[in-house]
Amino acid sequence: MPFGESGADFAQEGRAVTAPTAGQRLAVAVDAPQHSGLDRPLDYLSEQALAPGTLVRVPFGKREVLGVVWDTGADAPAESMALRGIVEHFGALPPLPAAWRSLVEFAAGYYQRGVGELALAVLPAALRDLDAAALERRLKRLRKKIAPPAAPAPAEQASLRPLTEAQSAALDALRAQAAAEPPGVSLLHGVTGSGKTEVYLREAQRVLDGGRQALVLVPEINLTPQLEARFAERFPNRRIVSLHSGLTPAQRLAHWLQALLGEADLVLGTRMAVFAPLPRLGLIVVDEEHDASYKQQDGARYSARDLAVLRGRLERAPVILGSATPSLETWHNALPIADGGAGRYRRLVLAGRVGGGGLPRVRLLDMNQVPREQQRASALAPALMQAIAERIARGEQSLLLLNRRGYSPVLHCLDCSWKSGCPHCSAWRVFHKGDRTLRCHHCGFTERVPRACPDCGNADIQPLGRGTERLEEQLAQALPGARVARLDADTTRHAGALAAGLARVHAGEVDVLVGTQMVAKGHDFRRVTLVAAVQPDAALFSSDFRAPERLFALLLQAAGRAGRDAAHAAASEMWVQTWHPQHALFAALDRHDSEAYAHSQLAERRQAGLPPYAHLALLRADARTQEAARAWLDAAAALGSEAAAAAGVVLYPSVPTPMQRVADVERAQLLIECAARPPLQRFLAGWLPQLQGLKTPRVMRWAIDVDPLAI
Ligand SMILES: Nc1ncnc2c1ncn2[C@@H]1O[C@H](COP(=O)(O)OP(=O)(O)OP(=O)(O)O)[C@@H](O)[C@H]1O
Numbered sequence: 001m002p003f004g005e006s007g008a009d010f011a012q013e014g015r016a017v018t019a020p021t022a023g024q025r026l027a028v029a030v031d032a033p034q035h036s037g038l039d040r041p042l043d044y045l046s047e048q049a050l051a052p053g054t055l056v057r058v059p060f061g062k063r064e065v066l067g068v069v070w071d072t073g074a075d076a077p078a079e080s081m082a083l084r085g086i087v088e089h090f091g092a093l094p095p096l097p098a099a100w101r102s103l104v105e106f107a108a109g110y111y112q113r114g115v116g117e118l119a120l121a122v123l124p125a126a127l128r129d130l131d132a133a134a135l136e137r138r139l140k141r142l143r144k145k146i147a148p149p150a151a152p153a154p155a156e157q158a159s160l161r162p163l164t165e166a167q168s169a170a171l172d173a174l175r176a177q178a179a180a181e182p183p184g185v186s187l188l189h190g191v192t193g194s195g196k197t198e199v200y201l202r203e204a205q206r207v208l209d210g211g212r213q214a215l216v217l218v219p220e221i222n223l224t225p226q227l228e229a230r231f232a233e234r235f236p237n238r239r240i241v242s243l244h245s246g247l248t249p250a251q252r253l254a255h256w257l258q259a260l261l262g263e264a265d266l267v268l269g270t271r272m273a274v275f276a277p278l279p280r281l282g283l284i285v286v287d288e289e290h291d292a293s294y295k296q297q298d299g300a301r302y303s304a305r306d307l308a309v310l311r312g313r314l315e316r317a318p319v320i321l322g323s324a325t326p327s328l329e330t331w332h333n334a335l336p337i338a339d340g341g342a343g344r345y346r347r348l349v350l351a352g353r354v355g356g357g358g359l360p361r362v363r364l365l366d367m368n369q370v371p372r373e374q375q376r377a378s379a380l381a382p383a384l385m386q387a388i389a390e391r392i393a394r395g396e397q398s399l400l401l402l403n404r405r406g407y408s409p410v411l412h413c414l415d416c417s418w419k420s421g422c423p424h425c426s427a428w429r430v431f432h433k434g435d436r437t438l439r440c441h442h443c444g445f446t447e448r449v450p451r452a453c454p455d456c457g458n459a460d461i462q463p464l465g466r467g468t469e470r471l472e473e474q475l476a477q478a479l480p481g482a483r484v485a486r487l488d489a490d491t492t493r494h495a496g497a498l499a500a501g502l503a504r505v506h507a508g509e510v511d512v513l514v515g516t517q518m519v520a521k522g523h524d525f526r527r528v529t530l531v532a533a534v535q536p537d538a539a540l541f542s543s544d545f546r547a548p549e550r551l552f553a554l555l556l557q558a559a560g561r562a563g564r565d566a567a568h569a570a571a572s573e574m575w576v577q578t579w580h581p582q583h584a585l586f587a588a589l590d591r592h593d594s595e596a597y598a599h600s601q602l603a604e605r606r607q608a609g610l611p612p613y614a615h616l617a618l619l620r621a622d623a624r625t626q627e628a629a630r631a632w633l634d635a636a637a638a639l640g641s642e643a644a645a646a647a648g649v650v651l652y653p654s655v656p657t658p659m660q661r662v663a664d665v666e667r668a669q670l671l672i673e674c675a676a677r678p679p680l681q682r683f684l685a686g687w688l689p690q691l692q693g694l695k696t697p698r699v700m701r702w703a704i705d706v707d708p709l710a711i
């Protein structure tokens with residue numbers, strides 16, 4: 001359907017008036033928080049019959065707000081005369097599809113939010129500021145701006161390069177899967193550089209050729225501009241829109257409208273895009289499905305990966321979860337029941353790299369063997385520095401991963417015990433040498449570096465530990481003439497800086513790239529032959545049970561940036577500087593064996609009764625004092641203890657969160673655990689509304705996090 005016509009079908013000439021005397025009764029979802037008593041859709045009257053999914057403006061208290069017609073009643077009975085009328089409806093837009101409403105309804109129930117709260121949170125914010133007339137004007141402008149796409153060229157297919165055998169096999173399986181009823185979920189488990197993206201592209205092609213829409217989710221779109229470019233290049237005659245938080249409100253609205261109107265063929269976006277309304281949805285891809293950024297960390301704390309799977313089921317669309325290092329949840333789901341798994345997904349394997357190059361050789365550098373003075377003098381052991389110098393001499397690139405930005409994580413006084421703490425958080429303030437500041441990475445509190453120790457006046461205050469800024473400086477000193485670049489949140493603050501930095505690496509204008517995890521993900525670097533993890537040990541002993549899983553994924557991803565050009569693969573290496581070279585995680589890394597590592601981790605999780613063998617939720621409380629937060633959680637636990645016991649749900653004692661104080665707010669949490677999901681869900685649904693009645697300190701906030709990623 002050409003763009004120019006699509007809106008017109010839905011236009012209604014009349015507008016509903018504010019106070020109808022009779023009419024249709026509508027349940028309208030509006031933004032009202034869970035457990036406010038108004039968290040179910042509210043009843044209104046409309047003179048005109050409106051379909052569920054229609055966007056409306058309704059009076060709410062003293063305001064007029066955006067709402068979504070959720071249900072429609074029969075003709076309004078007499079007593080409903082007291083109901084307020086809607087203000088108007090957005091007749092120029094088609095109603096949001098039923099599957100969209102089902103998705104929101106499920107997500108609200110599962111993550112314990114109000115339906116309206118979630119529905120409105122996932123609609124573009126710009127919609128709230130528009131009335132129906134303004135929206136119509138927007139649509140007109142949009143239609144003018146966007147020329148109808150040229151007909152897809154049939155020649156596209158011809159110029160494609162041949163698939164590898166593994167890619168063909170995976171595609172055959174995916175096609176069989178897509179034709180099945182229901183199509184189900186496939187895990188595309190492909191080592192780094194195995195050509196997963198090509199598989200997504202071919203599947204997207206099939207779906208677009210069939211007149212359907214494709215939804216492709218990526219962890220962080222800004223980190224991988226290359227991926228967007230690849231889709232644009234492959235489908236020059238298709239309309240591709242993106243949805244992510246980097247867009248202006250107007251852009252986001254325009255892209256969302258094109259998705260809803262069926263005008264966008266392919267939506268490429270971050271987690272929020274899982275809620276993009278797509279009337280012709282035919283495929284969902286979740287790239288790097290293990291990535292933690294699929295979990296929303298505030299408001300409705302949903303997992304876009306999990307919702308993508310649900311959405312596929314609701315809309316009978318095949319779902320592809322792609323990763324070189326699948327999450328343990330996904331592993332479990334992809335493991336046959338006979339092998340102790342859940343047998344829900346089908347696993348497709350791309351075992352080798354495109355072009356037949358091998359994966360980089362892993363070299364564990366035992367830091368215990370490095371003399372003290374050398375450790376103090378440089379972040380990199382001499383052998384590693386030497387290896388980098390050799391790369392430079394050969395015209396190859398090296399990539400150094402250090403997950404800490406700034407110059408040093410803390411400053412300290414050599415005389416007294418002063419350290420650069422944050423007065424507002426339980427954290428150190430990081431020394432940034434570039435602008436000579438101490439900055440808190442949690443609350444943002446920033447000050448000039450003091451000239452002398454604030455406690456004892458000693459002028460000798462020194463950086464302790466190393467961040468990316470310091471590593472960059474040391475490399476520049478140790479490798480005179482080398483072109484060293486750094487990519488982290490500090491150097492990429494300005495729009496376009498990251499893309500420009502990556503472009504320089506791709507163009508071969510950089511010899512050594514230093515960066516945080518943003519350099520490890522997804523990039524198809526062609527000249528990198530050495531990757532080094534400078535200081536990965538901290539995660540080995542974290543209190544968070546998921547930390548090793550995340551570290552393993554990060555290191556394997558990082559290793560995957562080396563030797564992607566088969567010509568250089570044989571000489572490519574992944575160095576790891578560690579104090580614990582015997583650790584099982586490194587042994588698995590050494591063999592690039594994500595399968596064995598996943599199995600051993602799953603066995604540990606099973607024994608410890610942790611996800612995916614148990615289901616968790618976290619109740620969090622923020623208050624002025626730790627006592628107040630804990631007292632509230634304890635009262636909440638007391639309220640729920642009987643029902644919990646009856647349901648087989650365990651309520652653990654309240655504890656301070658690992659980062660206890662942020663911006664002068666004390667934080668505590670209470671872990672909730674159950675062996676099965678449904679009783680946990682039922683318990684939460686019964687318990688949380690009761691918490692509304694608890695006596696709450698004046699300054700306090702609480703929130704529930706279902707399937708928390710970090711505990
Ligand atoms: N059939 C093919 N023939 C030739 N080159 C290919 C083929 N498929 C993919 N490639 C190329 O191989 C490289 C690796 O592919 P791609 O980036 O898709 O791998 P990936 O599995 O997504 O990797 P990662 O998980 O590391 O991001 C790319 O440069 C891509 O263009």
Ligand SMILES: [Zn+2]
Nearest residue numbers: 422425440443
């Ligand atoms: Zn702070």
